[in-house]
Amino acid sequence: MPASPPSLDSFDLAILAILQRDNTTPQRLIGEAVNLSAPAVQRRIKRMEQTGVIAGNVAVVEPAAVGQPITIFVEVELESERTELIDAAKRQFSETPEVQQCYYVTGEADFILVLTVADMGAYEALTRKLFFDSNNVRKFRTFVAMDRVKVGLTVPLPD
Amino acid sequence: MPASPPSLDSFDLAILAILQRDNTTPQRLIGEAVNLSAPAVQRRIKRMEQTGVIAGNVAVVEPAAVGQPITIFVEVELESERTELIDAAKRQFSETPEVQQCYYVTGEADFILVLTVADMGAYEALTRKLFFDSNNVRKFRTFVAMDRVKVGLTVPLPD
DNA sequence: TATCCTGACGAAACAAACTTGCATTTCGAG
DNA sequence: CTCGAAATGCAAGTTTGTTTCGTCAGGATA
Known part of the structure; x- marks a missing residue:
């Protein structure tokens, strides 16, 4: 707004x-x-x-402290890029709490997700729900974070 | 701490x-x-x-409002994974303001970066500085965000 | 069982921060 | 040069954050 x-x-x-x-x-x-x-x-x-320059004021919670120690990146490639299906995917990703961030991107993938999970079992369950149960995911590539080197939403500001 | x-x-x-x-x-x-x-x-x-459960308290700034409307993902693959070189890469990424997030990951890449830039020219300059001038980057893949569907650092909390 | 100790609580007093009203200043347009 | 819109600082008023203090519940000890 x-x-x-x-x-x-x-x-x-x-x-x-x-x-x-x-x-x-x-x-x-x-x-x-x-x-x-x-x-x-x-x-x-x-x-x-x-005016929306400041989008929010939030406390940053340490995932490991609340039982979500694993951060995972996923590149998702869809079967069809029909607008309706894209929007459905956006909606589902947005509604899933474990999906911390979701971007619709150009390039060799359609979506990039940042996930936060308790363990690999939880991730496996998530993939089932988000990717396999969907009939529109062609494939996905998984990257598990070993080190969260730099995390934040800080934006570089002009001088 | x-x-x-x-x-x-x-x-x-x-x-x-x-x-x-x-x-x-x-x-x-x-x-x-x-x-x-x-x-x-x-x-x-x-x-x-x-105790570090709350890692910080921050205002979330809308990138577009401060002249950084483009969000880019980069998968970086290094030539050598010698500890020393990994650490050097972590340090350089951390110190670069345009690198909003940096994760050291397993899988088909070594690092995943989230960048915020003003335009593609700025990204091109960044790639030069971060990737080409480094002698340790084998290759990198770029994904440009068309839609920041879900952005934040919110962690799902147990009931 | 009685006693002590620790930790957390709520009510109230206190200190600090936020918010508003108002007169003044700044700055650009005419 | 004058005018008006917009932003400022100061000071008062309000809300919020913080500390103090007395109380209580639970656990260990004797």
């Missing part, structure tokens, strides 16, 4: 850089860092939330 | 479910939702932050 043309100035970008790292930073400290008063910072944050 | 064995109860999980969706939710409301007082909620959150 972007409400208007964003057009961010250097204050906004500096604020974003901080919030992107830690959104519990007090507005007073942000203000000191960017040379602005706390209310000014607050108004800018609010505006960016309303 | 996990400080102790976590072992989360159903209160903790219920709190996590909320924070994972919106960490600006007042502790009072969380308390009402999980049947606990605000201080109890606050203590549990603090403990989970200290």
Whole structure:
């Protein structure tokens, strides 16, 4: 729900850089860092939330701590790329909690999924549900993460 | 820096479910939702932050709004898998801001990267820097995201 | 069984942060 | 140069976060 043309100035970008790292930073400290008063910072944050520049404010949970220690990538190739079937696939992937991320891509695959599971048994069950029970998956390639070298949603910001 | 064995109860999980969706939710409301007082909620959150169950609190920035509208996946295959070279690759990927996520994986590739770039020119420059200038990249496959169907770091929580 | 210790809880007091109103300033268009 | 829209800072008011403290439940010990 972007409400208007964003057009961010250097204050906004500096604020974003901080919030992107830690959104519990007090507005007073942000203000000191960017040379602005706390209310000014607050108004800018609010505006960016309303215009969709800030898409959300979330706590990042460590998967291993909640019994989901395995991260898996899957490249999915469909049989048919009819719009209706593509949309159905998008919907199913979106609705599946273990699917942490889902992208519809160009190239040698149609979808790339990032999954979070408790163990390989859980993954096997998922493949059954998502791929084999679907009549539209031609094949899929699996990559198991040995090391989550860098994880996040941080976006590089212009200077 | 996990400080102790976590072992989360159903209160903790219920709190996590909320924070994972919106960490600006007042502790009072969380308390009402999980049947606990605000201080109890606050203590549990603090403990989970200290033990690493909660890895961070961040604002999610919309890439398109800050001039990085293109998301790209790359499978990277190295020439040599000597530990030293693997570590060097991890380090370089980690240090590159455009590399939003980096995983070291098993399977037909060694790394999977999630990149955020302004345009294809920027990607071309990145490939030069990350892959061609490195003497250890055998090949890489590129997937350009047409639709970010589901994006986030949300982890499925046990009941 | 009685006692002590540990850990977690809620209510209330307290401190800090967020939010709003308002006068002033800034900046671009006319 | 003047005007008006938009953003700012300050100060008050409100909400939220944090600490304190007394209580209680469970477990170990004697």
